[in-house]
Amino acid sequence: MLQAEMERMGQKAKEAAYKLGSVSTKVKNEALMAMAKALEERMELILTANEQDMEAGRAKGLSNALLDRLLLTPDRIREMAEGLRALVALPDPVGEVVKMWTRPNGLQIGKMRVPLGVIGIIYEARPNVTVDAAGLCLKAGNAVILRGGSEAFNSNKAITDVISAAATSAGIPEGAIQLVETTDREAARIMMRMNGYIDVLIPRGGAGLIQTVVENATVPVLETGVGNCHVYVDEDADLDMATRIVVNAKTQRPAVCNAMETLLVHEKIAEEFLPKVAAALKEKGVELRGCQKTREILPDCNPATEEDWKTEYLDLILAIRVVEGFEQAIEHIHNYGTKHTEAIVTNNYQRARAFLQRVDAAAVFVNASTRFTDGYQFGFGAEIGISTQKLHARGPMGLEELTTVKYIIFGDGQIRT
DSSP states (O other): OHHHHHHHHHHHHHHHHHHHTTOOHHHHHHHHHHHHHHHHHTHHHHHHHHHHHHHHHHHHTOOHHHHHHHOOOHHHHHHHHHHHHHHHTSOOOTTOEEEEEEOTTSOEEEEEEEEOOEEEEEEOSOTHHHHHHHHHHHHTTOEEEEEOOGGGHHHHHHHHHHHHHHHHHTTOOTTSEEEOOOOOHHHHHHHTTOTTTOSEEEEESOHHHHHHHHHHOOSOBOOBOOOOEEEEEOTTOOHHHHHHHHHHHHHSSTTSTTSEEEEEEEHHHHHHHHHHHHHHHHHTTOEEEEOHHHHHHOTTSEEOOHHHHHOOOOSSEEEEEEESSHHHHHHHHHHHOOSSEEEEEOSOHHHHHHHHHHOOSSEEEESSOGGGOSTTTTTSSSOSOEEOSOSSOOEEOOTGGGEEEEEEEEOSSOOOO
């Protein structure tokens, strides 16, 4: 029975988490190195499993964006291994005393970082998440139960078999890294209600998955968000710089949440800038959809609808709007943004500062591509996802976001009167 099997996994993870809390940094780092080495040594096994998933995905008619998320290559596997090695170099957050103070009665009170416990992760067709999640959870002292999408089932199983065996051989408790080995959607529903086994649930995927988890889970949820990201090119922008940033933000990897989906352009530079950037984008195969003012400058641009301003394409499609100025750009982002990542290109210092202050998003950039909203790029080694909520964690969630705190109090005989 699936319910009983899931509860057995939960109990195993709970026991592993209890033991992990006292595992030394040295052992955790040795396990991460062993996991990285195993990924590279068993690369052919993983690539073979991934090809099975890719063939099934093509047969199902998955979009190019989804196939790109699903695809593993030798370089991508090596990047996954390097992500684990990067975690080794990072400080272990567990046991860090982040604050200490003394009360008038002599009590010394402190806040110490401790693991969350058991983390459940429900995610879609991105097998790299399996490695990132396992590595981050392990370093932060947490056990993890992984439930990947059916499209990546073979890839996820091969990866989990490889890294969990490597971690156990290095001294990590058995059950610290587990994969739900069924494509039955009922397993995900059960995970959402495994209070007593799972301490935190993290959904990572599209809007539909996230909404389903948020609406149905009784386990506390750390919500990752949809990325309807904007780049605003200001009247005082360096247009060559703006072109490089826009092309990178849209095309470097369009199927990810930090890719730009809407370009906002100040009307004073639109006639000069739009033909230049449109040519560069079309070379990369981008379909352009524009407002009326955009189409007056770019006649071959498809008309944009209200729905385009709301859409996270995750594909080589870009919506373009010419705005009257800074205020209208801010208003557009406020109305359509998903609080993920926003960027301005400008040489005007005051406007850049105002953009940073007024735009409500997890990451706000000045003169840089939105593609940098990423745990590895921020120096976290890897990430569990990009949180767009405001409680506990926001932005790329690294090691610190996978811990909580407990109060530690030192006394010398004090009693309360």
